[in-house]
Amino acid sequence: MAKQLLADAVQVLVPATSGNLGPGFDCLGLAYDMYDQIEVKVVPGPTTVTVTGQGAGEVPLDENHLVLRALRHTLDSVGVAQPNLDLSCWNRIPHGRGLGSSAAAVVAGIMAARRLLSDPNEIPLEQVLALATEFEGHPDNAAPAIYGGATVSWLEGGNPQAVRIPMQGSVSPVLLVPSNSLATKAARAVLPDQVPFADAVFNVGRVALLLQALNGHSEHLLAATEDKLHQPYRAAVMPESAAVVAALRELGIPAVISGAGPTVLAFFTDYDYLRGFEPPLRSDDNESSSFGKALENSGINLDEWRILRLRVDEIGARTYPKLP
Numbered sequence: 001m002a003k004q005l006l007a008d009a010v011q012v013l014v015p016a017t018s019g020n021l022g023p024g025f026d027c028l029g030l031a032y033d034m035y036d037q038i039e040v041k042v043v044p045g046p047t048t049v050t051v052t053g054q055g056a057g058e059v060p061l062d063e064n065h066l067v068l069r070a071l072r073h074t075l076d077s078v079g080v081a082q083p084n085l086d087l088s089c090w091n092r093i094p095h096g097r098g099l100g101s102s103a104a105a106v107v108a109g110i111m112a113a114r115r116l117l118s119d120p121n122e123i124p125l126e127q128v129l130a131l132a133t134e135f136e137g138h139p140d141n142a143a144p145a146i147y148g149g150a151t152v153s154w155l156e157g158g159n160p161q162a163v164r165i166p167m168q169g170s171v172s173p174v175l176l177v178p179s180n181s182l183a184t185k186a187a188r189a190v191l192p193d194q195v196p197f198a199d200a201v202f203n204v205g206r207v208a209l210l211l212q213a214l215n216g217h218s219e220h221l222l223a224a225t226e227d228k229l230h231q232p233y234r235a236a237v238m239p240e241s242a243a244v245v246a247a248l249r250e251l252g253i254p255a256v257i258s259g260a261g262p263t264v265l266a267f268f269t270d271y272d273y274l275r276g277f278e279p280p281l282r283s284d285d286n287e288s289s290s291f292g293k294a295l296e297n298s299g300i301n302l303d304e305w306r307i308l309r310l311r312v313d314e315i316g317a318r319t320y321p322k323l324p
Contacts (some may be wrong), residue, residue, distance in 0.1 A: 002254035002268040008042040010115040014108045014312040015148065016051075016102035018173075018265050019140035022225035022256035023206035028165075029100075029151050029264075032142035032173060036104045037090040038067055040112045050299030054091035064103060065089075066135075069080040070109025074131055078122055080113075098259035103141035106132045108319050110147075115319040121132040126161075128317075129153075133160040141259065148316030150214055167312065168216035169269070175308040176244055176264040182237065187260035189320065190233050218269040221254040225267070233256050238262040244305070247298035280305040 015031040036054075049061040051069060059065060063072075066089055075082060089108075093101045110131050116122040123131075125146055132142035137200040139153035143162035150165040210224035234257065235242035241262040248255035248266050293303055 007116050008039065010112050011037065011039045011322065012108045012111045012115070012317060013320075014104040014111070014145050015142045016310075017103060017259075018098065018139045018175075018263075019259040020227075020230065020256065021150075021210065021265070022109060022231070023203040023210060023227045023229070024152070025188045025203070025227070025229045026140050026142075027141045027153055028207070028210070029144035029153065030173065031148045031150075031316060032099075032175075032310040033313045034099075034308070034310055036101070036108060036109045036110060036295050040071065040084040040116070042083045042116070043086045047084045047086070049087045049089070051089045051091060051133065053089075054093060055089075055095045058092070058095070061310065066105040067109040067112070070106040070131070071113045072111035072134060073109045073134075074123065074134055075116075077131065078117065080117065088139045088206050090259075090287055094177055094181075094263075096183060097263045098182070098184075098187075098257065098261045099175070099177075099263055100141035100145060100259065101147050103132065103136055107142055107145045108133045111317045112318050115321075120318060129160050129162055137321075144313075144316065147313045149312060152211075155218075166215045168169075168214075171214060171219050171221070171312075172268040173310050173312065174266045174268055175258065175307060175310060176266065178240060178262050178305075179304045180240075180262065182260065182262045184260040186237060187234055190237055191230055192233060195229055203227060204230050213225045218267075221267050221269065222249065222252060225254040225256050234261060240304075244300055245306045247295055247300050247324050250298065251294055260267070311319055 005205055013035045016034040017029050019029045021028040022032060049065045051059055072082055074302050093099050093104050095101045110128050114120045128146055129139055129142055131138045136142050139160040143151040143153040147164055150167055151162050153162040167237055206224055206226050209220055213220040213224040238261045243258055244264045245255045254267040256265050
């Protein structure tokens with residue numbers, strides 16, 4: 001006999017994320033205070049999907065919607081009969097920009113299913129990560145989306161694992177989001193099957209240093225965010241992003257490609273503010289900031305970029321009963 005649901009409605013918030021953080025290819029991730037929000041209601045029928053914001057008019061509005069697919073797969077995994085659902089999505093995470101929009105959709109569906117169960121602990125967070133990794137192929141975005149903060153994730157015996165990375169000091173993420181998108185598949189297609197041994201050793205050292213840089217030694221962030229495994233190869237398919245990364249690093253600001261790109265992630269510290277490199281308070285005010293002027297002086301046209309000053313999300317995905 002199929003198990004039953006307890007709740008008839010749930011809301012879920014899932015943060016945007018960046019994978020890799022430079023040298024930590026497919027294993028490091030960071031969550032931000034920018035969220036996709038969904039509401040799921042159990043209804044007599046039929047199942048409906050509505051999408052507002054990012055992806056509206058582009059994503060499917062039927063059983064092929066990624067949130068719905070993840071939700072139903074999760075219910076199947078614990079033997080719950082499939083109900084008819086009304087799914088509403090309010091998306092703020094840009095699609096195809098390397099900010100974990102697909103991971104957020106998958107995690108949202110899994111967390112919604114978990115909250116609808118009579119016993120949510122029947123699906124522990126470790127299983128949420130495992131289910132999300134089935135969809136994503138690797139856990140670097142799913143882990144911070146679930147747990148919040150900065151995370152390191154890995155596969156152990158084929159099973160995904162993740163732990164939080166301690167973050168201390170004044171490290172503030174700033175995202176430069178371009179108007180153009182890039183499919184993750186296209187960004188992965190340019191990566192080589194093998195890399196030089198020296199490059200692998202280089203990245204191992206940089207990842208170890210990055211863990212320390214995030215944990216109170218931000219003076220090492222510039223060196224710690226160097227990478228030789230993926231960003232040099234991807235520069236050909238995102239030349240504008242590669243130019244922004246190079247310009248920022250030339251100014252002494254730690255910058256990397258966010259995930260598969262083409263968004264650029266820059267880490268700001270108190271030292272950068274003391275040097276006068278302060279990002280704009282609003283995303284539509286690039287030109288008046290010292291940061292924006294410095295980029296333009298480096299030959300970067302900011303007209304096609306949206307600059308976001310964000311905070312690190314420390315909670316990760318969270319669920320609520322239906323709000324009145």
